[in-house]
Amino acid sequence: MTTRTLPMTEPATGLPDRITIYEVGPRDGLQNEKSVVPVEVKAEFVRRLVDAGLQTIELTSFVPAAWVPQLGDAEELLDLLGPVAAGQARPVLVPNERGLDRALDKGVKAIAVFGSATETFARKNLNRSVAESLAMFEPVVRGALDAGAWVRGYVSMCFGDPWEGPVPVEQVVDVCARLMDLGCDQLSIGDTIGVGTPGHVSRLLEALEGAGIGADQVGVHFHDTYGQALSNTMTALAHGVRVVDASTGGLGGCPYAKSATGNLATEDLVWALDGLGIEHGADLDALVETSVWMAQQLGRPSPSRVVKALAGA
Template structure:
């Protein structure tokens, strides 16, 4: 006699003290693929984006208009933009490092851009080749020009919770950098745990300090890395203090190519699984997402590091099972 194990979805047990819905800011096509050593064909990237949209993700970060010498994997930004429907009702932000990047992004049809800076001096010099003050000034100008062009601007801050060269990052330094970036006009702020060293208490302390400094919690997002296996715990901690936007990468691919010890992003599937268990709406079809991850893994030539993908991929024989 044999039995069938039904994996299904986790039982939803809503917590009235947590948000009822969140936005997942999918970064797979940009942050997920940027560190890949072997070029990923632009047609594969475009199909990846289409599959993510088909899974119900309402925000899919597309690419970065950066120098090909800096990030060769994203040299096809214009081609990918040309293969993307910016009028389909899905947000497709693109990262822009400077005025030239913004000019190219606008010419390609982008409706939303993201700018970035670092809380720490060491990473600013390693990543952008300039001191924090110079990077902040350039970011402010790019944001001003983007807003004048009628596009929304998101702000990324790197090294919010720790830096491989400088060690722990003081919360006061995070508050100072965050307030300065918000004052340039960005509509939201993504807190980057670039090397994955954050822990739940640290996350809550940073978010509370930002709110105390006058930044509305609905304008704060968390960008978690799972270097030490803390990403989901950190997401839960952020939920408890009101954060409702989380960055994640389908399949858990990616990481910062300019940060020592920065490993993969939080896997979107793992995030969706936990949120479903908490009764929090994401609008994402987990079956389609897992299928997308296994499809991408085949193109990258290695299995997805996502625990949920590993658990569910063999069992998906009927699309109705997980929806």
Template structure:
């Protein structure tokens, strides 16, 4: 029977601490077919913070027509902002109007969402890569002027459902433009989950050679082919110490139908703790939170760790 804790074997070649950038409340819930009540969302974020997560992406200030699941951003954000003063609560802003809404509510961290490929830029943003970057430039500039921290998400860094494998140099070029624009951090997205550890290593090496070091990078893996943890480990070996994950493995991508769920936060934390890497996260509380949310969504969590620990707890209770 599982003890709920992995055996710890420290690897000194890896970072001593990893910051988990939790995306379940935004990236996860925006892909739900039904609308999750704002009270449930607020409690979800609060429970995640109680489990030790210090960066929780709260919502997106996108037009409700495009993402009706996040139409309650104006109601949700002040509630979690006021309840969780010590927690970082970044929000996605697709354009200047979104930034205006975020600024009006006192957001201190924002993110823009770019694409490494033309096909996905058209599908997701209805613009070319160049046109989308031109749209983001004043958003990033104004955010920096207001003293905000800015993250640049970059989708399709490894593969695209229309274009296939994405050349490393193509990804590096867009990353360079986002960095030069003023983004403090770049999150490399494997949107359809086709990356492998060698590909991850090649991209991180190329980015370092282009002057974008691991300290400025985060990784965002999907587990379509079961490679998310292996890819994360490859990134850690390159010194990356910020990893995106979604509680319970929630999420996908509404504009890339082949994309499955994000890397589950619980699966990530199990691996990190087994490697002796500090996260500040209580795995038991996190697992309970994801099981609670799965109950609200009416289906079991896809996270292997949630299922294993929940099963072990049930067996222990029966015995």
């Protein structure tokens, strides 16, 4: 009889008892697919994630289909999924006031805006400067808060930019502070191209703390281009961060940054958390089954090491 492999639980000092997994697979994971995933498959993906115990799932983006055709079915997806259950969060990304209006019309109660720490990526992603992007976000954040919605502010390229190279920590902190000053409830710092390392993570979190943005307001979003996403996450947890972005199966990337490969795989994160005795609410077996299923829909194996190990994928 074969016994399923499990990590031995050995808690470490200085880490939280529980964290929130902010699942980005349906949005960040699927936005970079070359083909458009059918909306029925997306809805089933979300339902499986809910059944796996994930409480916070970013569903889609209310961007024009001409910008990101993979997410051009936002309204239809929300219609298929129906009302959000109590205690669960279903954020959506919105780029501007028009996107916010579309989201609010569908009863969305949590939204996110997506800024950049660098001028080049701000231009490529939103066709605006950093300052112009923040000016565009101001009425979006205000409108969302006035409507009683929760607001997250993403800042991308926090650790490096494929066009500008290393990004000064002070520059990142300035953009983060300006975004949070708009009234966002939470900040997500993104390593969009996966070049960050633990020391860099520590330095940025300490600088944010010095600017009045505490770890309790911060989520981390690491891509695994150079295999650093999990170690960077553990460093962030040691600094007091309690929200970690992850993508089931390691799906994801960025359509405007070709060097950005997949996100931290939710299964890889859960394996590490289980070994540390940190609660998260997710069922690893169900996540692995979901990733295997989604890999079949996409026609390629999951890049998650844990999925490969437990499912032979």
